[in-house]
Amino acid sequence: MNKEKRTEIFTRFQQANPEPKTELEYSTPFELLAAVLLSAQATDKGVNIATRKLFAVANTPAAIAALGVEGVENYIKTIGLFRAKAKHLVQTAEILRDRYNGEVPEDREALESLPGVGRKTANVVLNTAFGHLTMAVDTHIFRISNRTGIAPGKDVLQVEKRLLKLVPQEFMLNAHHWLILHGRYVCKARKPECTRCSIVDLCEFKKKTT
The missing domain is CATH 1.10.340.30 (Hypothetical protein; domain 2)
Structure with missing residues (x-):
């Protein structure tokens, strides 16, 4: 996947959800x-x-x-x-x-x-x-990174390092929230819902659902 595709993917995520938040409830x-x-x-x-x-x-x-x-x-x-x-x-x-x-x-x-x-x-x-530009790779992000081709890696640490290197800097603060939400609600583990995916034309997954 090239830089232009990645930029467009995160541009679409940002347009759909400008300020993504964790779904965990907290105040401190x-x-x-x-x-x-x-x-x-x-x-x-x-x-x-x-x-x-x-x-x-x-x-x-x-x-x-x-x-x-x-x-x-x-x-x-x-x-x-x-x-x-x-x-x-x-x-x-x-x-x-x-x-x-x-x-x-x-x-x-x-x-x-x-x-x-x-x-x-x-x-x-x-x-x-604290607003640091980090990437917390859970099972959703690991799956999305490999399935879409955004940042393939054989283990969690490799995916984290590749995402930090490859995600355009202007999207880094919110990138892990967008990827988690996409994996949780659209690009699901057993059956990705490609028909309602906002990045289906950019994703490099070969076995898209119809």
Whole structure:
């Protein structure tokens, strides 16, 4: 795929949705970090249902730490892997309380050192909370990048690096939101809905649905 095609793809995404947002509900960097940490192998809708109740009671590192693992578990039992996630969230809250004065650090290395926080979560927080030009590659973005030809790669890290290199700079801030939404609602895993796809004429997927 050439630069002109990629530019047109993201131009269309931008025209259709000028200010894309994450579907996770949050009001502070810590709430976003907590929501993303809880979202692994879970839907955003399911996470939002749980965090609405949790954040109403505890939405700061100090409050989550005070709630404790069992306390957090009571609010997130509907989410998959809730025991491990509750443990990680409380440990992360304690570190933020004790080392960072209750603030989420605007630093990749510091974020990735937190329990349960990997590269993807760090990228989401850096991009969405702090406006860094990062690319958080989840299953949707990995699929879209390979299927369309935007940035093919054999693993998540390779796709991330290629997207950072190939996506036109003027679209980078919102690119991962556009790709996630496109993968979630149009270019679905089992059967892409090519007949209502806004970039079908630019996509290089050979087995388009009709």
